[in-house]
Amino acid sequence: MSRFWSPLVHTLTPYVAGEQPALPDLTKLNTNENPYGPSPRALAAITAETTETLRLYPDPTAHRLREAIAKSHGLDANHIFAGNGSDEVLAHVFQALLKHGKPLLFPDVTYSFFPTYCRLYAIDFRAVPLDDTMAVRISDYRQPCGAIILPNPNAPTGTALPLTEIEALLIDHPDQVVVIDEAYVDFGAESAIPLVAHYPNLLVTQTFSKSRGLAGLRVGFAVGQPPLIEALQRVKDSFNSYPLDRLAIAGAVAAWEDRAWFEDKRDRIVATRERLSAALRALQFEVLPSAANFLFARHATLAGAQVAAELRSRAILVRHFPKPRIHDYLRISIGTDEECEKLLSGLADVIASLKK
Structure with a gap:
């Protein structure tokens, strides 16, 4: 606390990001990062860009990237907005499109940045309980309502709605913006x-952090x-012209255009997810159906905080x-097969030790 803070700062409860510790021999399955890293073509493109042209500002419209994304969807570049991570994109969405007279x-269980943005931008909101x-x-x-925002798949649950239900939501609310965070x-x-x-x-948001392996x-x-x-x-352009x-x-352009790399790594993650889900059920976990690169699970008898702490003590x-x-x-988070095997071994050890 400081007497120099503006009144707004006193009211904020900031978003808490996933832990990024520097622990030796760490198996890191807490922030939904892609375990296989970015496309080699993306790395080569980044390296090639490290020339004297870095003295110049970038294209403020990111036209090359917007055009590449638009082309793959049969759209024009004026249908695409690019920003500094989907969190910044969402921040602009909350300011530009989601503040109206109604909530x-x-x-109620979703991406915890949503209520944070609402408090930051003084947006009235109503959390609708999951079933x-x-x-x-x-x-x-x-x-x-004034507007609606839904992650699909939802986070942190991983459950997804079919496109028919998204369309029904759009039809139900023709006069409200509906944002689908994908x-x-x-x-x-x-x-x-x-x-x-x-x-x-309809506005749809996506990120290069997960399936394209470019969280950094x-x-x-x-x-x-x-x-x-x-x-x-x-x-x-009222905040930062060069995000x-x-x-x-x-x-990002190179990663987007490397479809083969994307499909191969995505398919590997999905296959590992299904194997891990079955293995967790064998350890008496209830596992929600997931269409994401993570699983949301609870043990039949053990407290989640206790299990998480015991796993952390095992790195x-x-x-x-x-x-x-x-x-x-x-x-x-879905890691490599080797990382998931370490998790399962650690869980078996934790369960055995806690049940003694």
Whole structure:
């Protein structure tokens, strides 16, 4: 606390990022990073960009990247907004599109940055409870609101809605913006991007941090009809005209165009996820169905905080959220097969020691 703080700072409860410790021999399964790293083509493009041109500002519109993304979806570049990670993109979305006279709706168990943004930007919101299976129920969103934002797949649960339900939500709310945050969509869900041409109230956000293995580069984007994209650009240019540097633009374009690398690593992660899910069930875990690169699971008899602490003492990190409804769940990122075997071995040891 300081007498120099503005009144707003006193009211904030900041987002808590996943732990990034420097522990020896660490098995790190807590922040949903891609275990296989970025495309070699992306690394080569980043290296090639490290020339004297770094003295020049980057393209403030990131046109090459926007054009590459748009082309793959049969759209024009004016349907794409690019930013410094999907968190920055979402921050602009909250400012530009989600503050209205009625409350913003999102799930009660979801990406914990959503209420943080609402407090930062003084946006009234209402958290809509997940159903008893920890899934989003679209019928619960048939209520007056200013806008809606849903992750699909949801985080941290990993559950996903079919595209038909997303479209039903858009039809139910023709006068409200509906934002679908697709950070994990590549691992098993249906993208809503094909609906963008038909629904002027739809905005879809995605990231290069997960399926493209570029969490350290910070690149995200949004897809929507031009009036929504213009709103984001107006906010961006009132905040930071150059959110993506030259290295980020070059690396992201190369990663996006390396479809073979993307598909191979995605398929490996999905296969490992299914094997890990079955193995966790054999250890008496309840595992929610996941369309993401993580699993959300709780043990039949052991407290989540205790299991997470015991794993950490064995240099194995998973994510625990000490929050209502989910305090006994662990969010487990999908690592390599070797990392997941270390996790399973560690869990077997933890379970045996805690049951003594």
